[in-house]
Amino acid sequence: xxxxxxxxxxxxxxxxxxxxxxxxxxxxxxxxxxxxxxxxxxxxxxxxxxxxxxxxxxxxxxxxxxxxxxxxxxxxxxxxxxxxxxxxxxxxxxxxxxxxxxxxxxxxxxxxxxxxxxxxxxxxxxxxxxxxxxxxxxx
Amino acid sequence: xxxxxxxxxxxxxxxxxxxxxxxxxxxxxxxxxxxxxxxxxxxxxxxxxxxxxxxxxxxxxxxxxxxxxxxxxxxxxxxxxxxxxxxxxxxxxxxxxxxxxxxxxxxxxxxxxxxxxxxxxxxxxxxxxxxxxxxxxxxxxxxxxxxxxxxxxxxxxxxxxxxxxxxxxxxxxxxxxxxxxxxxxxxxxxxxxxxxxxxxxxxxxxxxxxxxxxxxxxxxxxxxxxxxxxxxxxxxxxxxxxxxxxxxxxxxxxxxxxxxxxxxxxxxxxxxxxxxxxxxxxxxxxxxxxxxxxxxxxxxxxxxxxxxxxxxxxxxxxxxxxxxxxxxxxxxxxxxxxxxxxxxxxxxxxxxxxxxxxxxxxxxxxxxxxxxxxxxxxxxxxxxxxxxxxxxxxxxxxxxxxxxxxxxxxxxxxxxxxxxxxxxxxxxxxxxxxxxxxxxxxxxxxxxxxxxxxxxxxxxxxxxxxxxxxxxxxxxxxxxxxxxxxxxxxxxxxxxxxxxxxxxxxxxxxxxxxxxxxxxxxxxxxxxxxxxxxxxxxxxxxxxxxxxxxxxxxxxxxxxxxxxxxxxxxxxxxxxxxxxxxxxxxxxxxxxxxxxxxxxxxxxxxxxxxxxxxxxxxxxxxxxxxxxxxxxxxxxxxxxxxxxxxxxx
Numbered sequence: 001x002x003x004x005x006x007x008x009x010x011x012x013x014x015x016x017x018x019x020x021x022x023x024x025x026x027x028x029x030x031x032x033x034x035x036x037x038x039x040x041x042x043x044x045x046x047x048x049x050x051x052x053x054x055x056x057x058x059x060x061x062x063x064x065x066x067x068x069x070x071x072x073x074x075x076x077x078x079x080x081x082x083x084x085x086x087x088x089x090x091x092x093x094x095x096x097x098x099x100x101x102x103x104x105x106x107x108x109x110x111x112x113x114x115x116x117x118x119x120x121x122x123x124x125x126x127x128x129x130x131x132x133x134x135x136x137x138x139x
Numbered sequence: 140x141x142x143x144x145x146x147x148x149x150x151x152x153x154x155x156x157x158x159x160x161x162x163x164x165x166x167x168x169x170x171x172x173x174x175x176x177x178x179x180x181x182x183x184x185x186x187x188x189x190x191x192x193x194x195x196x197x198x199x200x201x202x203x204x205x206x207x208x209x210x211x212x213x214x215x216x217x218x219x220x221x222x223x224x225x226x227x228x229x230x231x232x233x234x235x236x237x238x239x240x241x242x243x244x245x246x247x248x249x250x251x252x253x254x255x256x257x258x259x260x261x262x263x264x265x266x267x268x269x270x271x272x273x274x275x276x277x278x279x280x281x282x283x284x285x286x287x288x289x290x291x292x293x294x295x296x297x298x299x300x301x302x303x304x305x306x307x308x309x310x311x312x313x314x315x316x317x318x319x320x321x322x323x324x325x326x327x328x329x330x331x332x333x334x335x336x337x338x339x340x341x342x343x344x345x346x347x348x349x350x351x352x353x354x355x356x357x358x359x360x361x362x363x364x365x366x367x368x369x370x371x372x373x374x375x376x377x378x379x380x381x382x383x384x385x386x387x388x389x390x391x392x393x394x395x396x397x398x399x400x401x402x403x404x405x406x407x408x409x410x411x412x413x414x415x416x417x418x419x420x421x422x423x424x425x426x427x428x429x430x431x432x433x434x435x436x437x438x439x440x441x442x443x444x445x446x447x448x449x450x451x452x453x454x455x456x457x458x459x460x461x462x463x464x465x466x467x468x469x470x471x472x473x474x475x476x477x478x479x480x481x482x483x484x485x486x487x488x489x490x491x492x493x494x495x496x497x498x499x500x501x502x503x504x505x506x507x508x509x510x511x512x513x514x515x516x517x518x519x520x521x522x523x524x525x526x527x528x529x530x531x532x533x534x535x536x537x538x539x540x541x542x543x544x545x546x547x548x549x550x551x552x553x554x555x556x557x558x559x560x561x562x563x564x565x566x567x568x569x570x571x572x573x574x575x576x577x578x579x580x581x582x583x584x585x586x587x588x589x590x591x592x593x594x595x596x597x598x599x600x601x602x603x604x605x606x607x608x609x610x611x612x613x614x615x616x617x618x619x620x621x622x623x624x625x626x627x628x629x630x631x632x633x634x635x636x637x638x639x640x641x642x643x644x645x646x647x648x649x650x651x652x653x654x655x656x657x658x659x660x661x662x663x664x665x666x667x668x669x670x671x672x673x674x675x676x677x678x679x680x681x682x683x684x685x686x687x688x689x690x691x692x693x694x695x696x697x698x699x700x701x702x703x704x705x706x707x708x709x710x711x712x713x714x715x716x717x718x719x720x721x722x723x724x725x726x727x728x729x730x731x732x733x734x735x736x737x738x739x740x741x742x743x744x745x746x747x748x749x750x751x752x753x754x755x756x757x758x759x760x761x762x763x764x765x766x767x768x769x770x771x772x773x774x775x776x777x778x779x780x781x782x783x784x785x786x787x788x
Contacts, residue, residue, distance in 0.1 A: 022573060024603060028580040031592070031600075066569060095572035096565075116572045117579035 011131055012037045015056060019049040019075070020064040020093070025116075029062060029093070032120050033127065046070025050078060053085055059134045060127065065094040065105065073108050080109040087137070089130045093118060170199045170208035177215055184219045193219075206253035213246040217262060221269035232273065239269050257337055260286060260301045267305055271312070279309060296333040297341075300326050304346060311349060314445055314475050320353040344368045344377035348384060356391055356450055379408055383415060390425050391454055398429070421447050428455050433463045445471050559733065563745065570614055574607035606651060613687075617746040621733070624753045631757050633783050636675030637668050638702050638711055645679050646700060649686035657693050659686070664703040671711060671781045674758060678713075678779055681751045681762065685715040685775050688747055692719035693772070704781075713777040714765070722773045724766040731762075751777075759784035 016038040018029045026042045033040060041058070043049040047070050049061070061079075065072030072092060079085040092105045095116040102113050111133075112126050162171050177192035193215050200208035220242040224235030243262045250258035263286040270279035283306045290298025303326035310319035323346060330343060347368030354361035365388060369381045386401035402422050405411045411418055420441045424434045428451070442448050452467030581600040584592065592600070623629045642661050650659055682700065689698045696718025706712040722730060733749040748762075755762045760779040768774035 024577050024607075025573075027603075028577060028584075031584050031596075032580065035591075095569045095576065097568060097572070098565075117576040120580070120583040 010037070012039070014060065014131060014134065015039045015041075015058040016060045016062065016127075017041050017043060017049065017052055017058040018062045019043045019046070019067075019072070021045055021067040022064075025064065025093075028118070029123075032118070032123055036127070046072070046075045049075050053079065053088070057085060058088060060089045060091065060130050062091050062093050062127075063110075065092060065096050065101070073104065076105075076108040076110060089134060091126055091130060093123075164207060164211065166208040166211065167199065167203045167205040170196060170203060170205050170211075173199055174208065174211055174215075181215070181218065181222075184222050189219075207255055210246070210250050210253055210255045210258045213242070213249050214258060214261060214265070217242040217246045217265050221265055224269055225272055229273075232275075235273075236275075236278075239266055256295065257297060257301075260290070260298045264301060264305060267309070271309060276309060276313065280306070283309065296329050296335040297338040300329045300333070300338055300341070303329070304349075307349060311352060316353040320350065323350045323353065342373045342377050343371040344373070344380060347371060348377075348380050351384065352446060356387060356453060362388060376410060376414060379405065379410060379414060383411070383418070386422070387450060390429060391450075391457070395429070398425075415444075417442055417444065417447065421451070424451050425454065428458050428460060428463070431458060431460075433460050436466070439463065439466060439470070442467075443474075445474055448474065563733075567618075571611065574611040574614070577607040578604050578611070609651075617750055620750050621746050621753075624750070624757075629754075629757065631674045631677060631754075633672050633674055635670050636673045636678060637670045638704070639663055639666075639668055641675050641679050642682065642700055642702055642713070645682035645686060648679075648683045649690060652687050652690040653698070654690065654694050656695055657690070658697040659690075659700070660697060661700045661702075664701065664705065669704050669711065671779075672783050673779055677754050677758060678760075678777075681754055681760075681777055682713060682715070684747045684751050685762075685777065688775075689715050689717035689719065689773070693717040694719070696772070707778055709781050710760075710778045711781060713779070714774055715777075716768070716770065716772060716774045718772040721771060722764055727764040727766050730764065755779075 016033070018026055018033075018040065019042070020026050020029070021044055023044065026044070030040060030042065041052055041056075043052045046067050049063070050070070052058070053061070061075075063072045063075060070078075072094065076090055079088055079090070090110045091112040091114060092110045093114050093116060094101065094105070097115050105113050111130065114123055114126055162168065164171065164174070166174070173192055173196035177189060177196055180186060180189040180192050183189060193212060196208060196215070197212045199205070200212055217239070220235075220239045224232070224239050227235050243266045246262040247259045250256065250262065263282055267279040267282045267286075270276065270282060283302050287299060287302035287306065290296075290302055303322045307319040307322035307326065310316075310322065326346060327343070327350070330338060330341075330346070333339065345368075347364045351361045351364035351368065354364070365381070365384045368377070368384065372378050372381050382401045382404050386398055386405060389395075389397035389401060402425075405415075405418065406422065415421070420438060424438055424442065427434045427438075433455070434451075439451070442451060448467050448471035452464045452471060455461075455467065456464035581603045584600050585597060585604075620629070639661075642663070646659055646661055653659055686698060686700065698718075699716045701714045701716070703712045703714075704710075731748050731752045733746060751762045754760075755777065758779065760777065762775065762777050765774040765776045
């Protein structure tokens, strides 16, 4: 049985930004999402992520929390503060796994939370859901 | 016989002046003058004059060292106390008694000390007289009993005699002739047997007179003792007594001439009135009775002494004046009865008073004692409680302080340890999840159906998996090493090791951790192989740790490993130098603590350096940050002894 996300679907018009300070993690996310033909960009830190957003507003951000400098929570806070970027769907991908961190992430304004190590099925279904939400909003 | 008595009496009268002595006490003449003056002023014993005379006597006695005069001074003091007590109110009797007792005891102490034992007994005499005159005959009797017992136990004839004399007189005054006689007899026996000169000197006249008084005037025994009294009479008053007695006997016997002579002698003597009260009236009565006239009731009523009443009764009976005789006998009987009841009453009073006093004082004493006991108990209890409370609180406070300090220290230490542990667990979670993320993630990509990724990409994924698994293994090794070192299970095993070989092996193990574009080089100061006794695996482990550490912190430049056998004597010196951000000198020691990471976002458990130091310590080696290194970046130095420390062999 083929998972529903495996069905070909054209997401090429959607812009996705993956943020993580560890390059290997970015590579992994890239490879996992490769079946969807997103416009996928990566940022290796908080500031780089904000720069990328300013350059081009993404539809979805996959965001790591523990990063040197501006961390994930701060990135969320700044994006939500700005009306221009307040509506971006944000999914946290973090090794932080305590209940407090999850709650904190949602309180900051995240739309979903995925724990590392990333289970691919979970990531993909989550991303599909987020895309559907984006599509629904667009209509 | 009767004539003999009468003439003897006359003879004695002629010698009367001789009986008076100039200084009968044989004390210092000056003292005697003061004594006489004091005696003369004693009539008003509350006066200043008496006080002055008495004080003068005391001073003179002390100055001249005349102990007898001093004793006499105390006699005067006792006399004064007695006289004052006699004059005082009956309500103040108890306090008067106390004063008399105090004065008596003072006198007796002085008398005993100075050796005038007769004054010791004289103290009793005066005191008992005081008691008798204040209607405390029982006290008087008790005092005399005490005196007699003391004298008896001391085998003091004089004292015994005196006591017996006073006791008998006491009985006599109460009209108890029989008891008086038995005491007098004992007194006389003692006198007759004694060799005590002070007793021998005493006049027995009074005693014989008293003895005669215990008999009725008609009795031969009375005459016998009167005779003896006359014989032993030495002093003026004794003679007067005898003459008076002689008059009574002569009248009774009908010897008018002797009677008149003796009567006249008595009446002319100025001391007679004081010696025999109502003596004048007695002679008046006798004169009338001898004439055959009945004296008036008025006159008869004036005779108060029971002895006189008895005598008048008997004399009038003999002369046929039966009415007078009956009246006198009746009167005497009634008076005796009155006296008896009075004596009993006073005794009752006295006993009641004494009992009240006694029981009251006993109650008071008991109460006092109880109170004192209670107070003492309370005081002891209180002090014990206070003391223990004090001790307890002191100890407790100290304990608390210590405890609190200890607790605070402990809590602080625990807090620090807990914070470190929490950080470690959080960190661990992150550290473990990062390689795990790669392993799990790339594994999932590999399991995707063929054609998802080209083969070369799949190989790359596999390589990521292997590398991250190695990282995870190292991580686990670190934790296990730490735990093993903590539990003491970490062993060092020595064997031969070669410096260059160890260094190259370490580099090949750490190389894959290099960040892109960073070089890792080995620069020995000599290419000559150097072999030494050590644990090569541990040395290699430390070097790998140091190199890995450098890799993490060096984004660009070169990581250099050096070795030298010359830099430090007897040691192989390894050094790892990087071109990273460097470490501030003040952090040089902190970085070797467990769970310490200067940069939270650099991967690692924070255990690496602490493990290095632990292992080095066990090998007798040293790992430290070279704080003097100025090349930019950090330089870690690792010195290993060429000869292993003996304790670890």
